[in-house]
Amino acid sequence: MTPHQDLSLExxxxxxxxxxxxxxxxxxxxxALVLALRDTFQNLPDGVRxxxxxxQGEHFCAGLDLSELKERxxxxxxxxxxxxxxxxxxxxxxxxxxxxxxxxxxxxxxxxLASACHIRVADESTFYALPEGSRGIFVGGGGSVRIPxxxxxxxxxxxxxxxxxxxxAEGERAGLAQYRVPQGQAFDRALExxxxxxxNAPLTNYALMHALPRIADQSADHGLLTExxxxxxxxxxxxxxxxxxAFLDGRAAKVAKAP
Ligand code: 1HE
Numbered sequence: 555m556t557p558h559q560d561l562s563l564e565x566x567x568x569x570x571x572x573x574x575x576x577x578x579x580x581x582x583x584x585x586a587l588v589l590a591l592r593d594t595f596q597n598l599p600d601g602v603r604x605x606x607x608x609x610q611g612e613h614f615c616a617g618l619d620l621s622e623l624k625e626r627x628x629x630x631x632x633x634x635x636x637x638x639x640x641x642x643x644x645x646x647x648x649x650x651x652x653x654x655x656x657x658x659x660x661x662x663x664x665x666x667l668a669s670a671c672h673i674r675v676a677d678e679s680t681f682y683a684l685p686e687g688s689r690g691i692f693v694g695g696g697g698s699v700r701i702p703x704x705x706x707x708x709x710x711x712x713x714x715x716x717x718x719x720x721x722x723a724e725g726e727r728a729g730l731a732q733y734r735v736p737q738g739q740a741f742d743r744a745l746e747x748x749x750x751x752x753x754n755a756p757l758t759n760y761a762l763m764h765a766l767p768r769i770a771d772q773s774a775d776h777g778l779l780t781e782x783x784x785x786x787x788x789x790x791x792x793x794x795x796x797x798x799x800a801f802l803d804g805r806a807a808k809v810a811k812a813p
Pocket of ligand 1: 578579580582583612613615616617618619620621635638659661662663664685686689691692693694695
């Protein structure tokens, strides 16, 4: 399935590899590409258990396609932003966890897209910025909701007010990426993580993706009840019972420190 000429979908076993494929324009996201992302993540093939999102060429994504930034009135601007919200919600709240493989520019809407993924793996060439502030616009792809949850309101405000650019090491320290790897290795590491995630019980993955961010938005009291409900549902699955039995029988791996 090729939903759009600038977006490819390839299956590697249970992992869907989705790639922005517009390197000549640094994978800038025009409306058609945003809708293709929505359609792709809403319609992942049966059997897919995890996904990797990557960018072709020297950069992950240069954000909004500025050549499409026409004069929009307030109503059209609102609808445009809402279209991004639906597409990036399809990434975050789709059927499977998504691992972003980052390199080069992760800027503007590109950072908003990366923030909708569940895990971010960045190589040493990665840099992060929110140039919206200096371009006279604002984030519109969910960045104001998702990015402060990663790095805090103060850091995002600084990035937008001053045009500050975070390099890979700073981005990892701030919380933009959970993994930092040598240049050129982000995709391989992301795929390795996605394969590992694909081995989890699907209901557990689903609960993590869908319940954790909602619980973070709830009061502690409501969050604890949601946690108890999710816990009860997930552990009642036959697969969970088999996995616990396997550990008790000595057939499953112990928890161990990395070698
Ligand atoms: C673009 C875009 C784009 C590149 N829209 N065409 N995002 C930005 O403000 C980032 C703007 N881009 C850049 O700062 C740089 O292009 C990069 C740091 C990402 C890459 O630099 P470089 O030297 O590798 O590439 P380049 O020579 O700048 O760009 C190559 C081509 O891509 C060139 O077109 P060409 O026809 O002259 O070859 C660029 O014009 C084009 N290009 N980025 C359109 N973004 C939901 S709201 C989200 C709001 C935002 O995302 S605002 C932030 C937008």
